Amino acid sequence: MKLKQTVVLGAAIAGLLGSAAAYSAEQFIGLPSYRVGPYGANGASLYGGWIDYMQMVNDRDGGVGGVKLVWEECETEYNNARGVECYERLKNKGETGNSSFQPLSTGITYSVIDKVAEDKIPLVTIGYGRTDAADGRVFPWVFPLITTYWSQASAIVKYIGMKAGGMDKLKGKKIGLLYHDSAYGKESHAIMDKLAEKHGFEVVKIAVAHPGNEQQAQWLQIRKERPDYVILWGWGVMNSTAIKTAAKTGYPRDKIVGVWWSGSEEDVIPAGSVAKGYTAAGFNVAGAGYPVIKDIEQHVYAKGHGNMEKKDLVGSVLYNRGVVHGIIMVEALRTAQKKFGEGKALTGEQVRWGFEHLDIDAARLKALGASGFMPHLKVSCEDHEGSGKVKFQTWDGNQWKVVTDWVEADRGVVRPMIEASAAAYAKEKGITPRDCSKEM
Amino acid sequence: MLYREAGQFKTTYEADQQIFPIAQDRIGIALLIGVFALVVPLIADEYWLKAIITPVLIFSLAAIGLNILTGYAGQLSLGSAAFMAVGAFGAYNVILRIDGMPFILALILGGVCAAIVGILFGLPSLRIKGFYLAVATLAAQFFIVWVLVKVEWFSNYSSSGVITAQAIEIFGYTFESPESKYLLTLAIVVVMALLAKNMVRSTTGRMWMAVRDMDVAAEVIGIRLMRTKLLAFAVSSFYCGVAGALYAYAYIGTVEPEGFNLDLSFKILFMIIIGGVGSIMGSFLGAAFIVLLPIFLDNFVPVVLGDLVSASFVSNLQLIVFGGLIIFFLIVEPHGLARLWQIGKEKLRLWPFPH
Numbered sequence: 060m061k062l063k064q065t066v067v068l069g070a071a072i073a074g075l076l077g078s079a080a081a082y083s084a085e086q087f088i089g090l091p092s093y094r095v096g097p098y099g100a101n102g103a104s105l106y107g108g109w110i111d112y113m114q115m116v117n118d119r120d121g122g123v124g125g126v127k128l129v130w131e132e133c134e135t136e137y138n139n140a141r142g143v144e145c146y147e148r149l150k151n152k153g154e155t156g157n158s159s160f161q162p163l164s165t166g167i168t169y170s171v172i173d174k175v176a177e178d179k180i181p182l183v184t185i186g187y188g189r190t191d192a193a194d195g196r197v198f199p200w201v202f203p204l205i206t207t208y209w210s211q212a213s214a215i216v217k218y219i220g221m222k223a224g225g226m227d228k229l230k231g232k233k234i235g236l237l238y239h240d241s242a243y244g245k246e247s248h249a250i251m252d253k254l255a256e257k258h259g260f261e262v263v264k265i266a267v268a269h270p271g272n273e274q275q276a277q278w279l280q281i282r283k284e285r286p287d288y289v290i291l292w293g294w295g296v297m298n299s300t301a302i303k304t305a306a307k308t309g310y311p312r313d314k315i316v317g318v319w320w321s322g323s324e325e326d327v328i329p330a331g332s333v334a335k336g337y338t339a340a341g342f343n344v345a346g347a348g349y350p351v352i353k354d355i356e357q358h359v360y361a362k363g364h365g366n367m368e369k370k371d372l373v374g375s376v377l378y379n380r381g382v383v384h385g386i387i388m389v390e391a392l393r394t395a396q397k398k399f400g401e402g403k404a405l406t407g408e409q410v411r412w413g414f415e416h417l418d419i420d421a422a423r424l425k426a427l428g429a430s431g432f433m434p435h436l437k438v439s440c441e442d443h444e445g446s447g448k449v450k451f452q453t454w455d456g457n458q459w460k461v462v463t464d465w466v467e468a469d470r471g472v473v474r475p476m477i478e479a480s481a482a483a484y485a486k487e488k489g490i491t492p493r494d495c496s497k498e499m
Numbered sequence: 500m501l502y503r504e505a506g507q508f509k510t511t512y513e514a515d516q517q518i519f520p521i522a523q524d525r526i527g528i529a530l531l532i533g534v535f536a537l538v539v540p541l542i543a544d545e546y547w548l549k550a551i552i553t554p555v556l557i558f559s560l561a562a563i564g565l566n567i568l569t570g571y572a573g574q575l576s577l578g579s580a581a582f583m584a585v586g587a588f589g590a591y592n593v594i595l596r597i598d599g600m601p602f603i604l605a606l607i608l609g610g611v612c613a614a615i616v617g618i619l620f621g622l623p624s625l626r627i628k629g630f631y632l633a634v635a636t637l638a639a640q641f642f643i644v645w646v647l648v649k650v651e652w653f654s655n656y657s658s659s660g661v662i663t664a665q666a667i668e669i670f671g672y673t674f675e676s677p678e679s680k681y682l683l684t685l686a687i688v689v690v691m692a693l694l695a696k697n698m699v700r701s702t703t704g705r706m707w708m709a710v711r712d713m714d715v716a717a718e719v720i721g722i723r724l725m726r727t728k729l730l731a732f733a734v735s736s737f738y739c740g741v742a743g744a745l746y747a748y749a750y751i752g753t754v755e756p757e758g759f760n761l762d763l764s765f766k767i768l769f770m771i772i773i774g775g776v777g778s779i780m781g782s783f784l785g786a787a788f789i790v791l792l793p794i795f796l797d798n799f800v801p802v803v804l805g806d807l808v809s810a811s812f813v814s815n816l817q818l819i820v821f822g823g824l825i826i827f828f829l830i831v832e833p834h835g836l837a838r839l840w841q842i843g844k845e846k847l848r849l850w851p852f853p854h
Contacts, residue, residue, distance in 0.1 A: 092810070172753055173663070
């Protein structure tokens with residue numbers, strides 16, 4: 060019995076070592092995912108979409124420039140310490156190490172932000188993470204792509220202004236900010252104060268403790284304060300609870316505007332019919348009608364390679380967001396290959412160059428079958444955000460309906476704040492910002 | 500045979516009272532520390548040092564802290580992670596606000612901050628016991644994390660309440676490489692663990708145990724309950740505080756208060772339950788078990804099941820196996836891993852001729 064156990068254990072360890080062996084011309088992408096815990100449902104959809112897209116690129120095109128994409132998941136449970144462990148575990152795998160680290164968690168982003176510069180791995184945080192990292196001169200290795208929380212908040216205020224009939228109508232209004240009490244939720248404070256000052260409205264900040272499945276007190280406070288609009292800055296189970304509690308306390312749902320992590324099917328379906336009329340921002344739209352999703356269904360699901368357990372979620376907001384992650388990753392590799400050559404695996408430094416020179420314009424989006432699916436993206440050395448645009452979608456009880464075109468952030472307010480914050484960070488850490496005019 | 504004590508004569512009180520009275524233990528511990536200090540940095544790669552051994556050491560220190568309070572003094576606590584947070588934010592602020600603050604002193608001051616907060620939250624222990632006390636310390640867990648988020652001064656007004664640990668510098672040497680951070684952690688943990696071991700054998704430790712076993716009796720024989728209980732809270736929080744500071748400086752680097760949440764407190768509690776309540780070595784064994792097993796399963800389960808099942812199932816299976824192993828383990832050995840080691844030692848003493 061003892062001997063048998065030893066043999067089994069030995070075989071397992073040998074298997075572990077064997078699986079780490081290098082292959083030729085394969086680009087390794089480490090995926091620190093989470094499929095259990097309070098945000099597990101969100102993680103499953105997002106990583107499912109991402110993996111399906113990469114699978115589709117492998118099956119349809121034979122990889123990127125002849126290089127096959129390979130990936131490995133590492134379960135973080137949305138826990139910072141586990142995230143760091145995953146980061147260290149994944150970073151040297153594959154031929155050239157990990158191509159990029161995308162933890163899908165602001166907490167883990169903060170935990171590895173110093174390490175990535177040392178290890179030369181781009182830290183890509185699409186739509187989350189440290190906002191001031193959008194200043195690429197101070198944070199060369201961090202890419203908070205498409206839109207940061209500050210851009211997002213300013214776009215939401217713009218949308219509220221549109222609904223109110225013009226930005227000048229915001230004067231004297233009261234906006235409630237119901238936020239997740241964590242680093243993620245607090246990212247919204249500085250910009251909301253600034254925008255309140257600019258447009259003359261009042262912000263009432265109301266915290267919801269993690270994970271947020273009890274909000275009776277918060278909504279009573281909202282009822283007392285009577286804000287004209289409520290911005291829902293939540294994640295996971297907090298969102299559906301907020302919508303349900305709003306209905307219970309009689310706050311109209313069409314006055315609630317969600318941030319992009321509050322605008323998925325996972326948030327509105329559990330809330331049931333009371334979610335009707337709720338609007339949320341998103342840097343990608345829902346729907347399975349786009350050619351890129353059709354391609355995934357044809358090349359991946361038709362062959363039974365799909366990653367999603369619940370196949371009906373293909374085309375949902377978070378699934379499509381995962382596809383956006385896949386598109387950006389693949390396009391960054393393609394961009395880098397144009398400079399460093401096809402047919403071989405790229406190093407983290409080369410992939411970083413690819414992210415910094417990413418340019419996904421209308422023509423490229425069309426070629427990818429993703430016109431209108433995600434905003435245009437043009438990254439540069441100074442600007443690691445690259446877009447700042449979001450669309451607003453309203454839940455009609457069955458599906459998300461796009462109600463606006465791309466709404467641009469108030470960059471005149473956001474960018475100086477980003478630069479000031481990044482400069483303060485550079486000073487604290489003794490970093491000399493890069494001179495972008497000297498880089499090609 | 501291996502553990503034969505015959506022939507080891509104690510002729511002085513000092514010899515009889517040393518931490519490890521048996522020669523084999525002394526040699527064993529010296530060898531163990533030697534291996535961890537000299538051999539491990541040479542053979543372990545970055546991943547092992549940074550992501551596995553260093554956190555195990557840091558969590559061991561936190562577990563020792565909780566073990567002093569719960570295992571030796573019998574005061575149940577669910578606030579260990581909060582005291583770690585106090586230590587981390589304390590050390591950060593001390594270094595930030597006082598020029599030329601030496602790192603080791605900052606660690607100690609971080610621990611002292613935690614000790615003071617620990618005494619405050621230990622006050623209810625004078626009136627309430629057991630589960631009621633656990634609830635009071637639970638309040639510490641929520642309150643401290645809330646204060647650290649709410650009062651922006653603690654995080655130096657960073658927009659999201661996150662602090663970035665400064666570089667560790669001692670006598671002009673900057674601890675940057677994983678090896679140096681590991682060795683620093685190891686040195687601190689070894690010194691503090693030996694101190695703890697000594698403390699629990701001393702008068703203080705015996706008072707703690709007397710209070711744990713029956714506080715009324717302890718009071719009757721002249722032990723001052725208030726002083727003893729608060730001392731246990733202070734020492735325990737000090738250990739947790741230092742562990743928290745090490746967690747921020749030697750391990751994660753950038754921490755948010757939310758990182759020190761109830762989950763972490765529970766984890767530390769599980770560490771001492773699995774490792775052995777009322778045992779310093781158990782703290783190490785428990786920390787290793789709780790940190791390493793999920794990582795092992797995370798590597799092991801996908802290899803075994805691989806493509807057979809979906810990734811979500813694999814993730815859930817890890818939790819199931821982890822929980823199952825803990826339950827199995829507690830049924831087989833309710834006194835923890837340290838007890839297994841003790842049984843092993845007793846068997847070795849008699850080996851090869853058991854009674």
